[in-house]
Amino acid sequence: MVLRSKVKALFSADKALAKTLKNIFGFYPGNIFLYQLAFRHKSAANETINGYKISNERLEFLGDAILSATVADFLFKKFPYKNEGFLTEMRARIVSRNSLNKLSQKLGLDDLVLTAKDTKSQFRSASGDAFEAFIGALYLDKGYNFTHKVLIDRIVATHIDLDALEKSESNPKSRLIEWAQKEKIPIEFRVISELGEGYKKQYLVEIHLDGVPHAKGQDFSIKGAEQMAAEKTLQVIRTDQS
Amino acid sequence: MVLRSKVKALFSADKALAKTLKNIFGFYPGNIFLYQLAFRHKSAANETINGYKISNERLEFLGDAILSATVADFLFKKFPYKNEGFLTEMRARIVSRNSLNKLSQKLGLDDLVLTAKDTKSQFRSASGDAFEAFIGALYLDKGYNFTHKVLIDRIVATHIDLDALEKSESNPKSRLIEWAQKEKIPIEFRVISELGEGYKKQYLVEIHLDGVPHAKGQDFSIKGAEQMAAEKTLQVIRTDQS
The missing domain is CATH 1.10.1520.10 (Ribonuclease III domain)
Structure with a gap:
């Protein structure tokens, strides 16, 4: 039962x-x-x-x-x-x-x-x-x-x-990551140096595609520097492809 | 004709x-x-x-x-x-x-x-x-x-x-990138500092997942440091998922 x-x-x-x-x-x-x-x-x-x-x-x-x-x-x-x-x-x-x-x-x-x-x-x-x-x-x-x-x-x-x-606008960094995933290219965002001190401190970020350095971006925040570098990289990619 | x-x-x-x-x-x-x-x-x-x-x-x-x-x-x-x-x-x-x-x-x-x-x-x-x-x-x-x-x-x-x-063995870095792509998590390999000078120079790499810092790796080459950090990150992921 x-x-x-x-x-x-x-x-x-x-x-x-x-x-x-x-x-x-x-x-x-x-x-x-x-x-x-x-x-x-x-x-x-x-x-x-x-x-x-x-x-x-x-x-x-x-x-x-x-x-x-x-x-x-x-x-x-x-x-x-x-x-x-x-x-x-x-x-x-x-x-x-x-x-x-x-x-x-x-x-x-x-x-x-x-x-x-x-x-x-x-x-x-x-x-x-x-x-x-x-x-x-x-x-x-x-x-x-x-x-x-x-x-x-x-x-x-x-x-x-x-x-x-x-x-809906996506930001340059996510657009670039999407592109890299589609193309199966390893992408890295590297903070290669920090400039200045305290509230004046800026970050220099360099984007590497498949280990090769591409554009750099500089900003007061890492995120900002990354977006700038991503935007520059996207411009190069677009020019290459047209 | x-x-x-x-x-x-x-x-x-x-x-x-x-x-x-x-x-x-x-x-x-x-x-x-x-x-x-x-x-x-x-x-x-x-x-x-x-x-x-x-x-x-x-x-x-x-x-x-x-x-x-x-x-x-x-x-x-x-x-x-x-x-x-x-x-x-x-x-x-x-x-x-x-x-x-x-x-x-x-x-x-x-x-x-x-x-x-x-x-x-x-x-x-x-x-x-x-x-x-x-x-x-x-x-x-x-x-x-x-x-x-x-x-x-x-x-x-x-x-x-x-x-x-x-x-065929794939390396930890590519395995981690594959995992991140599958999970749709942005991944970054950041060189956060360089230690020593000349032939003794070492690199400290930190992996960020979706902006959050995870494991670090240190080695005489950036590639080596990345692999080490990736291996550590993979171990954490495996533990989290089991």
Whole structure:
């Protein structure tokens, strides 16, 4: 009898999750186990297989890649006359951890995330991670084309304000880091010297791309010097590429 | 008559490309224009639409994402008991610019790449870029599932030695940069001071993650100090995550 009610409880938990997903995304899951796993944060991992703690981290790895591909396809077709720099930057804004956390909360996925008791607030990015893991689960369950359709129809088209994203200014340092990541070039910001003392103190920052020194920037704060050096480096890159 | 022979020449160029692709990958292209574009390096861009120079860069953006997704799926299924750190690192090794350049040469795609005259050797990564652009073209032409199958059956299964890749040691600095890119955390290597003079001179490097200082490393070379600091940072990350 105990087992029976346990099984029943499990089934009704499955049903509740299935219904929630149907409400949010408009489809019934096939393999519910995948989605349960997607919402299990590593702090709530309670089983181990071959030394691997079972949580949503592997699914997150997969979902992150599928999301990137889907958004790349969407932007490629949406902006036929924009160059790859624009596409890269727009995608980075759409899939940023911050943006995914917000989206996940807006959709109500937040409430589905299982973390260690009373620790949810500690894991700032748990809901964005779970959102990516959910995409991984959906991909395994229903395939790429279905996942693509759900993401574009139910999320990008409805919840992402492309005009606002396009207008939002990102700073030179993040633009440069995005560019370097896209080009797979290691980037470093080095404080190479400090000039003056006390309130007159300035920092000299030099940017290295793949170990090679590029532009320098000087300012009263390290951050300011970095932004200046990044802006100069971006100008050189733009000239090289045109 | 002139037009007619021009058209004929164009068709025969199309046919030659179609045949080459069939030989290398085992399929006949649908929209040959996409593949022609995929092999046009930006140095050989000769037309402009709305201020955008027509080259393979947009296709490369798309193909890079599709390749990442496909390799993520492959590794996810191939290594069911490996954690996401392992998967991320293996993927980074498979899709590294260096690895794609080699692969592109091995497959013979190199000869298809159109660059500005006599400059091919200048563009070290032109063939790897074209390989990614080719994947973008294939995806648009035949869809995700077909592309996935071609990539896995014809390339990953045949040309990638997973055992060798697994054993190859990557250095702590690149591992840390890969991790930071995956987690979308800005990383900086700062030389914060130089100690001693002449041949005894040592460098103190501090790693900053999202602006917050982490481990330091000290060595006679900046590179050595960076590796040491990266190794220490990786240890902290591993402890945090276990």
